Each structure stands twice: as C-alpha cells, then as structure tokens.
Amino acid sequence: MSYTDVEFTYEAGGYADHATPLVRNCWYVAGFSSEISRDIISRRILGVDVALYRTLGGEPVAVRNRCPHRSFPLAKGRLEGDVLVCGYHGMQFDPSGRCVNMPSMPIVPANANVRSFPVAERGPIVWIWMGNPDLADESKIPDTHWLSDPAWKSVCGTFPMNSDYVAMHENLLDQTHFPFLHPGTVGTLEYARSKLKVRREGDVVVIDRSLKDSPPPGIYGIPTNLMHKKVDRLSEARFASPAIHTAFAQIIDHDPAPGRPSVYRFNITHLITPESNGRIHYWWFNSRNFDLDNAETDKFLYEASTKAYLEDVDALESILNVVQTDVEPQFDLNFAPDKPGLMMRKVLYQLAAAESGYQTP
Amino acid sequence: MAAHNLDVVVAGIRQLTPRIREYLLRSTDGTPLPPYEPGAHIELHTHSATSGPIVRHYSLIGGLGNWDDTPDTYRIAVQREDRQRGSAHIHDTFTVGTRLSVSRPKNHFPLDRRDTKSLLIAGGIGITPILSMLRSLVRRNRNFEMVYAGRSAEDMAYRQDIQRLGGTHVRLHISGPDNAKVLDLRTLLAAQPEGTQVYVCGPAPMIEAVLAAAAELGWDPLRIRHELFTSGPGADDVAFDVELRSSGRRVRVGRGVSILDALTAAGVHVLSDCRRGECGLCPLDVVETDGEIVHRDRYLDDEERASGKTLCICVSRTTGTRLVLDA
Numbered sequence: 150m151s152y153t154d155v156e157f158t159y160e161a162g163g164y165a166d167h168a169t170p171l172v173r174n175c176w177y178v179a180g181f182s183s184e185i186s187r188d189i190i191s192r193r194i195l196g197v198d199v200a201l202y203r204t205l206g207g208e209p210v211a212v213r214n215r216c217p218h219r220s221f222p223l224a225k226g227r228l229e230g231d232v233l234v235c236g237y238h239g240m241q242f243d244p245s246g247r248c249v250n251m252p253s254m255p256i257v258p259a260n261a262n263v264r265s266f267p268v269a270e271r272g273p274i275v276w277i278w279m280g281n282p283d284l285a286d287e288s289k290i291p292d293t294h295w296l297s298d299p300a301w302k303s304v305c306g307t308f309p310m311n312s313d314y315v316a317m318h319e320n321l322l323d324q325t326h327f328p329f330l331h332p333g334t335v336g337t338l339e340y341a342r343s344k345l346k347v348r349r350e351g352d353v354v355v356i357d358r359s360l361k362d363s364p365p366p367g368i369y370g371i372p373t374n375l376m377h378k379k380v381d382r383l384s385e386a387r388f389a390s391p392a393i394h395t396a397f398a399q400i401i402d403h404d405p406a407p408g409r410p411s412v413y414r415f416n417i418t419h420l421i422t423p424e425s426n427g428r429i430h431y432w433w434f435n436s437r438n439f440d441l442d443n444a445e446t447d448k449f450l451y452e453a454s455t456k457a458y459l460e461d462v463d464a465l466e467s468i469l470n471v472v473q474t475d476v477e478p479q480f481d482l483n484f485a486p487d488k489p490g491l492m493m494r495k496v497l498y499q500l501a502a503a504e505s506g507y508q509t510p
Numbered sequence: 511m512a513a514h515n516l517d518v519v520v521a522g523i524r525q526l527t528p529r530i531r532e533y534l535l536r537s538t539d540g541t542p543l544p545p546y547e548p549g550a551h552i553e554l555h556t557h558s559a560t561s562g563p564i565v566r567h568y569s570l571i572g573g574l575g576n577w578d579d580t581p582d583t584y585r586i587a588v589q590r591e592d593r594q595r596g597s598a599h600i601h602d603t604f605t606v607g608t609r610l611s612v613s614r615p616k617n618h619f620p621l622d623r624r625d626t627k628s629l630l631i632a633g634g635i636g637i638t639p640i641l642s643m644l645r646s647l648v649r650r651n652r653n654f655e656m657v658y659a660g661r662s663a664e665d666m667a668y669r670q671d672i673q674r675l676g677g678t679h680v681r682l683h684i685s686g687p688d689n690a691k692v693l694d695l696r697t698l699l700a701a702q703p704e705g706t707q708v709y710v711c712g713p714a715p716m717i718e719a720v721l722a723a724a725a726e727l728g729w730d731p732l733r734i735r736h737e738l739f740t741s742g743p744g745a746d747d748v749a750f751d752v753e754l755r756s757s758g759r760r761v762r763v764g765r766g767v768s769i770l771d772a773l774t775a776a777g778v779h780v781l782s783d784c785r786r787g788e789c790g791l792c793p794l795d796v797v798e799t800d801g802e803i804v805h806r807d808r809y810l811d812d813e814e815r816a817s818g819k820t821l822c823i824c825v826s827r828t829t830g831t832r833l834v835l836d837a
Contacts, residue, residue: 243732244624245620245622245623245624246620247620247622247732247735249732254789254790254809255790255809255811256788256808256809258784258788258789259618259619259786259788260616260617260618260784260786260788260789262617262618262620265623267623281545281578282547282623282646283548283578283645283646283649283650284649285623285650286650505542506542506580506581506582
C-alpha cells in the first residue's frame with residue numbers, strides 16, 4: 150500500500166535507486182527522544198508531514214501535521230492537556246486523532262479525524278511506522294539496546310541531507326571509500342584492500358571483515374591510545390533494515406598496557422529516515438565500552454565522527470546533484486567491493502516492489 | 511471536498527447467508543486502489559432502471575482471516591432488505607464483470623490503536639466494519655473482547671471466520687426470531703476494566719441501547735464509538751419530486767436515493783461535503799411540501815427542525831409527493 154503516487158514498474162532482477170518508491174512498512178526513526186516534548190514539532194517523513202508531541206503522561210504521539218478541515222499545520226497549534234488544538238479554527242484532536250470538539254459547529258463531526266501513526270520509544274529514540282498500521286509489530290523495532298545500556302557510552306549527532314536512503318546505505322556498506330573520503334579518521338588503505346565476507350539473511354545484509362596486525366585508523370587508534378601499535382581489527386557492518394545500519398568494531402591489542410583492556414568495542418548506529426526521495430534525516434550514535442567517563446574521549450569521538458559524516462554528506466549530496474541534473478544517462482560501473490551495496494539495493498527493490506503489489510521471489 | 515470516484519468491476523460474488531452476499535470489487539485497470547484502515551467505508555454508486563441513481567455506503571472488510579485483500583481489491587458485504595430497492599437492485603443485477611463507481615475510502619469510525627482494551631459489538635450486517643477491526647486487533651495481538659449478535663446463527667455473516675479469528679475472545683449472541691433474547695449490555699459494559707473503548711455497529715436501536723447503558727453507568731460518552739449509516743433509507747421512505755424554485759426544474763427522488771444524489775445525478779450541483787447530516791453545508795430552505803419532513807441529520811437544532819423550513823438534503827426527505835426548495 151502506497152500513500153504516494155510514485156510511478157513504479159517492476160523489473161525482475163532490478164536494483165533500487167534514488168527514484169524507487171520508498172519502503173513504508175518499516176519502523177523508521179521519528180527523532181531523538183529529546184526532540185519530542187510538550188512543544189509540538191513537525192517533521193516530513195516518507196513524504197508525509199507529521200506533528201510530534203508528548204501527552205501529559207509522557208507518551209510520544211504522532212499525527213498528520215495537517216488539519217483535515219483547511220490543511221493548517223497542526224504543529225502550529227497548541228496542546229490543551231493531551232488534546233491538540235488547531236491554531237486556525239480551534240478544532241481539537243485527541244492523541245488517537247479523533248476530533249473531540251469543533252467550536253464553530255453544534256456537534257462534533259464524526260468524519261473529522263486526523264490520521265495518527267504508531268510510535269514506540271526505545272532508549273534515546275522514538276520510532277514511527279508510516280505504512281500499514283496493522284503490520285506495525287513492535288517486536289520488529291531494530292535492536293539498539295547498547296544506546297541505553299550503562300556499560301556503554303555514546304556521543305550522537307544529526308544532519309539533514311539532500312540525498313536518498315539508497316545512496317546512504319550504499320555508502321555505509323562501502324568500506325573502500327574510507328581512506329579517500331575520510332583520510333586520517335575512518336579508513337586505512339590496508340583496510341580498503343582487505344577481503345570481505347558478505348551474506349544476506351532474509352532482508353538483512355551483513356559484512357564481516359578482519360584485518361590482522363595493522364595500524365588502526367585514527368578514529369579508533371586515538372581514543373584507545375593505540376596509534377603507535379599494530380592491532381587486530383574485526384568489524385561487522387549490517388544493513389539491518391531500510392531505517393538502520395549498524396557497524397560493530399573490535400580493536401584487539403594483544404599486548405595491552407597495564408590497566409588497559411585488550412579488546413575495545415565500538416558500536417556505530419546510523420539511522421536514516423527519508424523525508425522524500427532526495428532528502429533524508431540522518432542520526433548517528435558512536436558508542437564505546439571503555440573510558441565511559443572520559444570527557445576528552447567524548448569530545449574526540451564527537452568531533453571526528455562529525456567530520457567524517459560531513460564528508461559523507463558532502464559526497465552524497467554531490468552525487469545526487471549529478472544524477473539529477475546531468476542529462477546524459479550513465480549506468481554506473483560496479484566492482485567486487487560493491488557487492489554488499491548491490492545486495493542491499495536488491496533487498497530495497499524487492500521490498501518496494503512487494504509494497505506496490507508485485508510478486509517478488 | 512469529495513475527490514473523483516474510482517472505477518471498479520465486480521470480480522467475485524459469494525453468498526454468505528440467505529440475505530447477505532459478499533462482493534469483491536477490483537480496479538478496472540488492476541492498479542492499486544487507495545489504502546484504508548479498519549472502520550473505513552466507500553459509497554457505491556449505481557443506477558437502477560426503475561429507481562434511478564442509487565448510492566449506498568458499505569464498510570471495507572479488508573480481507574479474510576489473516577490475509578489481506580490485494581491492493582487492487584475492495585471487499586464489501588450487502589444485505590438484501592426486501593423493502594429497500596438499493597440492496598435488492600445490487601443483489602438482482604450485479605454479476606461478475608458489472609462496472610461500478612465507488613468513492614475513495616472514508617473513515618468515520620476509526621479504531622484507536624492505543625486502546626488498552628477494545629470491546630467490539632456488532633449486530634447483524636453491522637459486522638462488516640467490526641470484522642475489519644477484529645482482524646486488526648488479532649494481528650496486532652491486542653487486548654479485546656467481541657460480541658456479535660444476530661437473530662439466528664445462519665443469518666450471521668462471517669460467523670465461522672470470526673470464531674476462528676477471535677477464539678475465546680468472541681461471543682455470539684443469538685436473540686431468536688422475534689429478537690426476544692435481549693443482549694444484556696449493562697452487564698457487558700459494567701464488567702469492563704477502566705479504559706475499555708467500545709466500538710458498536712448495528713441497527714440504530716442497538717447503538718442507542720449501548721449509549722444508554724453507558725450513560726447509566728456514568729461512562730464518558732467518548733468511550734463509545736459507533737457507526738450509524740444514517741444516510742441509509744428508512745423502511746417507509748417514498749419517492750417524490752423536488753422542485754427548484756429559482757430554475758423551475760423538477761427532479762424525481764427515488765426511494766433509494768437522497769435528494770442530494772438525485773440533484774447531482776440531474777446535473778444540479780449544490781454545496782455539500784459529509785453526506786451524513788453533520789457538516790451543515792447542504793441544508794436548503796423549504797418553500798412547501800405536501801408531507802412531513804423526516805429529519806435524519808445531526809446538524810439542525812430542534813427549533814430549526816420544528817419550523818419545517820429547512821432540511822439537510824443529504825439524509826432527510828419528505829413523506830409527501832412533492833418538495834419545493836428555495837434553490
């Protein structure tokens with residue numbers, strides 16, 4: 150079921166690109182928990198403008214940010230208790246979206262409902278389901294338990310980007326760009342050349358990579374204070390759903406200094422919510438299981454991550470600009486390291502096709 | 511304002527009970543139809559050679575068991591009412607391949623997905639929106655209870671599907687051929703935990719009884735949601751002529767059609783929106799009529815109704831043969 154009218158003709162064996170309809174039956178991030186409060190905010194998600202707020206009891210609520218009467222953005226209204234009051238004619242809606250009062254009418258019209266969306270809060274994230282609400286199974290919310298586990302410490306940030314989620318996921322699964330786009334922080338040339346193992350598990354794509362006895366990249370070597378050493382590096386990159394990519398890294402120091410661990414773990418959480426085809430919301434968390442109280446480490450990881458992700462933003466925005474404005478068609482070349490990205494694009498294509506009513510393998 | 515209607519074709523017919531048939535309506539070109547949620551309905555537009563245009567409202571059932579209908583299909587169930595020509599016309603003339611026009615889905619009866627407990631009450635053909643809610647509650651593993659009332663088991667559409675889906679959460683209430691065994695709504699409501707939200711669809715007396723029982727128990731009236739289908743014709747409705755004073759035009763209003771739909775079909779376009787007697791856009795001034803005005807709206811106040819000078823043309827009519835409107 151699609152709420153947007155994107156033309157889509159399924160071709161067997163196809164790959165998603167920037168023009169493929171967005172997958173709707175998926176839990177996406179609506180925002181950081183801290184962004185959603187008694188002050189109503191609006192955010193466009195999968196093309197639909199959504200108003201987000203909390204009830205007096207603290208429950209997050211998501212309703213369409215458009216009064217059913219004259220399309221006034223409901224986020225420009227106000228809250229009276231748990232009731233959202235439109236700022237134009239004072240129509241009132243309860244958290245389920247039902248109209249409970251229309252001041253200018255003698256009755257409450259039964260047809261005056263605003264669509265509400267299933268939401269669920271998990272740690273620092275509020276998730277939203279924009280697709281068929283009957284399929285909104287909370288057990289399918291991606292696991293991010295490390296974000297609220299006291300054994301971990303996270304720094305986080307968010308950017309809007311003029312890109313698409315296909316390119317963003319492909320970028321996250323593509324580890325060969327690290328030493329070139331992010332020199333000095335994320336990647337090394339040895340890492341780019343190391344062989345990877347990729348597998349598809351249902352609609353999930355997982356890359357395992359290991360690089361033994363090699364200097365760590367700055368983003369891991371500096372906070373662990375291992376830049377002078379050769380370490381083993383194990384990593385798993387996971388396209389877990391259209392909404393989330395996780396990267397788990399272990400840096401193993403076989404000869405740890407006194408009082409230091411031999412295994413350092415980093416869990417990177419990338420959260421992607423399409424605003425539309427061509428614009429995405431992006432949230433990231435960099436979590437670690439060591440030096441939890443070290444403010445210097447927080448500062449370094451925040452700044453290094455921000456720098457690297459801004460490099461991604463710049464690259465992906467440049468790519469989409471070329472793809473959308475250059476008139477001469479191009480079919481991009483693919484090489485062996487692109488296999489994980491192509492597998493992911495196949496998954497996204499099949500999910501989109503199934504939602505458009507096509508039978509897919 | 512109403513968007514354009516959708517072109518559909520009857521793709522399947524199934525006899526559910528002696529009086530109820532299920533119809534599968536498919537988009538004529540196989541493209542997905544607009545999506546909808548439990549409680550939604552469509553207006554079905556058809557034309558009878560004897561009564562003229564007919565508009566009926568039918569809830570969308572959504573699928574069977576845990577299976578959703580494909581996006582190109584709407585599933586409805588139509589009960590034949592002997593004294594109403596709309597449903598009889600559908601039963602008598604619709605065959606596989608019949609082309610129809612339906613409105614985009616509208617939902618005046620939405621299910622609140624956050625209910626701590628939902629109590630579904632269905633009477634007779636009122637089962638159709640309740641079944642779509644039951645499917646949603648079961649699939650989402652929510653806390654619910656359901657009572658489905660009918661005069662006899664064989665008259666109750668989808669009875670077995672519902673028992674299979676809802677298991678022990680569903681109770682059938684057989685009231686008997688004279689409706690003698692009344693459903694004890696007060697006891698049913700009194701046993702509910704705080705926060706139970708009630709959804710009721712059925713004959714008007716059943717909905718009134720649920721509202722009355724809730725009022726007796728001191729419930730917040732917002733805890734009862736109901737679907738009335740007020741625009742459905744009454745058993746005693748008659749055909750009449752409408753005359754428009756400004757143009758002198760005369761339009762026949764058949765038994766099975768509203769004044770609004772008859773005017774629209776005749777090319778007379780007047781203001782309207784909700785088509786259920788609530789929005790207050792369609793009332794026209796009455797110049798004269800040779801019968802009583804039957805008011806079926808929720809918009810006009812008692813004084814306006816008693817005056818006999820106005821009516822909501824989407825749901826209300828006259829018992830006479832002629833109605834002159836100031837339009």
